Amino acid sequence: MKILYTDCAMPLSPKTSFCTEDGFFVPALPPYDGTRALGGACVLPAFPDAHSHLLAYALSLTQADAAACRTPQDFLRCAERFARGQGLGAGELVVLKNAALLPEDGAVMHGARPLLIQTRSGHAGLCNEAARRLLRLRANVLKEREFLSAARRVPLPEGERLRAVFCRAQDVYLSYGVTTAQEGLLSREMFPLYEQLLPALRLDVAAYPAPEDLDEARARFSAQAGARTAAGGSLYIGGVKIFLDGSPQEKTALLREPYAGGGYGTQTMTPAEVRDACRFAADRGAQLLAHCNGDGAAEIFLGALAALPEEARRAIRPVLIHGQILGDDQLDRVKALGVIPSFFSAHVREFGDAHLHNLGRERGMRISPAAAALQRGIPFTLHQDAPVCEPDPLDAAACAVLRTTKAGVTLEEAIAPSDALRAVTKNAAAQYGLSDRGDIAEGLRADFLILEGDPLRDIASARVKETFLRGRCVFSRP
Numbered sequence: 134m135k136i137l138y139t140d141c142a143m144p145l146s147p148k149t150s151f152c153t154e155d156g157f158f159v160p161a162l163p164p165y166d167g168t169r170a171l172g173g174a175c176v177l178p179a180f181p182d183a184h185s186h187l188l189a190y191a192l193s194l195t196q197a198d199a200a201a202c203r204t205p206q207d208f209l210r211c212a213e214r215f216a217r218g219q220g221l222g223a224g225e226l227v228v229l230k231n232a233a234l235l236p237e238d239g240a241v242m243h244g245a246r247p248l249l250i251q252t253r254s255g256h257a258g259l260c261n262e263a264a265r266r267l268l269r270l271r272a273n274v275l276k277e278r279e280f281l282s283a284a285r286r287v288p289l290p291e292g293e294r295l296r297a298v299f300c301r302a303q304d305v306y307l308s309y310g311v312t313t314a315q316e317g318l319l320s321r322e323m324f325p326l327y328e329q330l331l332p333a334l335r336l337d338v339a340a341y342p343a344p345e346d347l348d349e350a351r352a353r354f355s356a357q358a359g360a361r362t363a364a365g366g367s368l369y370i371g372g373v374k375i376f377l378d379g380s381p382q383e384k385t386a387l388l389r390e391p392y393a394g395g396g397y398g399t400q401t402m403t404p405a406e407v408r409d410a411c412r413f414a415a416d417r418g419a420q421l422l423a424h425c426n427g428d429g430a431a432e433i434f435l436g437a438l439a440a441l442p443e444e445a446r447r448a449i450r451p452v453l454i455h456g457q458i459l460g461d462d463q464l465d466r467v468k469a470l471g472v473i474p475s476f477f478s479a480h481v482r483e484f485g486d487a488h489l490h491n492l493g494r495e496r497g498m499r500i501s502p503a504a505a506a507l508q509r510g511i512p513f514t515l516h517q518d519a520p521v522c523e524p525d526p527l528d529a530a531a532c533a534v535l536r537t538t539k540a541g542v543t544l545e546e547a548i549a550p551s552d553a554l555r556a557v558t559k560n561a562a563a564q565y566g567l568s569d570r571g572d573i574a575e576g577l578r579a580d581f582l583i584l585e586g587d588p589l590r591d592i593a594s595a596r597v598k599e600t601f602l603r604g605r606c607v608f609s610r611p
Contacts, residue, residue, distance in 0.1 A: 134166045135159070136604070141171040144554055144589050146573060151176070153579040156603035160575055175587050177554065178572050179580035179600060180526040181313040181561040182306070183475045184422075184454055184516035187338060188316060188323060188330075191302035193520035195219075195290055199229035199250060205238035212248055226264060228287060230520070235259040235274065242273065249287060253483065255521050256280065256380045277379045277399055285322055299330050303366075306336060307608040309525040310582040310597040313562075313570065316340035317422070317454075317518075318374050324353055327368060334362045335607070339371030339565055341422050344413045347373050365602075371565065372420030372449070375410045377402050377430035381457055381500075382484040384491055386427030388458065393493050398427050407437040415445035420566070423451065428458045435463060438470050446471055452564060455480075455518075457500045458492070464502065468511050473564050475514040476501040478533040479522045485538030497544070503533050503556070504546040514564050515556045526557035531592045550592045579604035 135154040142149065152161040197215035202208045212227040221227065226247040235250055237259065247264035251257070257276045260283065265273055268286040275283050290298060306314055319327070319340040327340075342350040350370050361367055378399055379385025384392050385399040392398070402410075407423075414421040425431045431453060438451055453459075453467065456474040467474055478501050480488070489497035499505070506513045515529040522528070530553035536544040562571025570578045580602055586595035600608035 134604075135164070137161055137165045137168045138176070139168060139170050141174055141176045141583075142587070143176050143573060144551060144587075145177065145558065148573070151573055151581075153601075153604040156579055156605075158573060158575050158577050158579050171583060174598070175584040175589075175595070176573065177310070177582045177584065177588075178558040178562075178570065179312040179582055179602065180310045180557050181565055181567065181571060182311045182315050182516070182524060182526065183514035183557065183561045183564055184317055184452075184477075185315050185519035185524050186317045187302060187306070187314045187336075187519075188299070188326065190305070190520040190524060191299045192289065193230055194298045194301055196228040196230045198231055200231040200233065200253070202229070202232060202236075203234070205236045205240045208232075208236055208241055208248070208250060209244060212246060216246070224263075226267060226287065232258075237274070249283070251280070251284070252383070253521065254380045254382050256383050256385065258283065276383060277385055278401065285320070289326070295326065296330065296333050300333055303333075303335050304608070306524050307600050307602070308597065308610070309523065309527070310600050311336070311524055311526065312580045312600065312602045312607075313337045313339070313565070313567070314524070315371075316368075318343070319346070319350060319370075321346050321349070324350065328353070331368060332363045334366035334368060335364045335602075336366045338366065338368045340368060341371050341374040341420075344373045344375065344410050347413075347417060347419060370419075372422060373410070373414055373417075374422045374424070374454075375402065375407065376424040377407065377433055378425060378427050380426055381480075381491060382487045386457065387429035387433075388427045388492075389429045389432060389460075390496075392491050394491075397429060400429070400433075402433070404433050404436060407433050408440055411437045411441055411449065411451075412445075414449040415441060418448055421449040421451050422454055424454045426455045426457045428460050428463060431456065431459055431463050435466050435470060435472070438472065439466070450564075450566060454516075456502075457488070458496055459502055459505075461502075461505060464505055464509055464511065467506075468509050473512060473514065473560075474506060475516050475564065476503055476506075476533070477518050477521075478503065478515045478529050479517055481532050481536050481544055482539060483522065485542065485544055486540045489538070489542065499545050501533070502546045503548045503552075507548055507552055512560045512563060513556055514561045515553065526561075527588065527592070527595055527597070530554055530557050530588070534592050550589050553592070554588060585610070 378387035
C-alpha cells in the first residue's frame, strides 16, 4: 500500500508531507493507494531507545510500586495489597520497587512475608529476614553488585505469565514511540528466557552481554540476527557492556574529587580490566558500552580507549552510558576519541536535588552536561534507563530542555527542544550504527510517530498519539 501523508509539521524537517510503501519511506509520486491529511499534527521519526533494560522493565510490571511509602506500615500495607491483587500465598516473595528509603524497622524486618525493597535507582535494596533466608543471602542491606546478585535470585514468572508481562512491556515501549529497544545487559541467566520469548518479540532489540558471555550469546542468537520473529521483531547482539562504577545518588559513582561529606565512590573495574575489555571488543568487532556515572569512572574508560589504535576505537564505536559528571576536560577527550555519551537526563528531575546535596552546587548544577557536549559538536543521545524511569524518550528530551528538579531548582546545561529531539532520533540511530532509521527520508524504514502537541513549543506536554513500525500502525492512543 502506497500512502501519502499530508498537512503535517516535522520538527526536524521543513517538509509537510511524506509517503510510505511496503514498510519504507518513498518518493511522493502518484498514484497512491490512499491519502491521509494529519491536520497539522507533528510527526517525528520513531525512537531508537538509546539505553534501557527491556526484560527488567517487563519484570518490574510484576512488582509493587512503593514510591509513596514512607513508614514501615506503608510498606507492609503496599506489599499485602499487591499480594492480594496478584493472588500470592502468605509465604510468597513480594518485590517493592521505587522506594525513597529503606525501612530497617522490626515490623518490616521480622514479618512473615518475604520482602525485597529496592530503591528507585535500582542500585540498592533491603531484604527482610524472611527474604534473606529465602534468597540465601548473608546481609539485609545490599548495594551495587551485591544487590544485583540478590535480584537475580528472585524467582521469575514462568510460561504464559512471563510471555504476558513481556508483551505488556513491548506495548508500553510502543506507546512511547520506541520501535528499536535495548537489552542493556543480557546476562547469562537471561539467555533461556529470551529463547522462550523470541516468538513474541515485536520490537527490534539490540542486546549487550558482558564480555565473558559474548561468544555464547552470539552462538545462541546468531540465527535471529536480522531475521524476523513470528511477531515481526528481531533480536541481535549489538556488542558488550561493562560497569565501571555505581550511582551518584547512592554515592557509589566513582569521582575524581570527593563527595560532600567525603568518599570517592565505588570502583568496580581496574584500569587493566577496562583496557582488556576494550581490546576484547576490538578483537571481536563488538560495540562497547561502558556504564560510567562518575568522572572518576569516565577517566578510567577514556584512558583505556586512548591506549587503543584509532582503527580499533572506530571498530568498537564506544558509548559512555550515563556520563552524569563529565568534566569539560573530559568532554574534549570524548570528542577526540570518538566516544558517544548517552546522558540519563531524567536524573535532573528524579535525583537532581540529591546530586546538589551529594556533589555540591558546582558539580550538581551541570549533571548530564548536554549543552557543553553540543557546544563541542559531540553527537550525544538521551535515555531513560528503564525500569529506573519509564521508557519514554520524549520525557528524556523534556528533562534535557527544562532541567528542573523536583524541588523546583533549575539546573544549568539546558538545550533547545530541536537538539533534544535530534538526540533521541537521528543520534540514537547513529549510536547503534543503524543507517536505515532515525529520520524521515526516502529509502529509510517507515518507523514514525504522530504526536499530540508540538514539542518545539511545549515539549513537556507533547506525547505520542500513534506509532508506526515499518509503515504499519502498532499503537494508537484512544
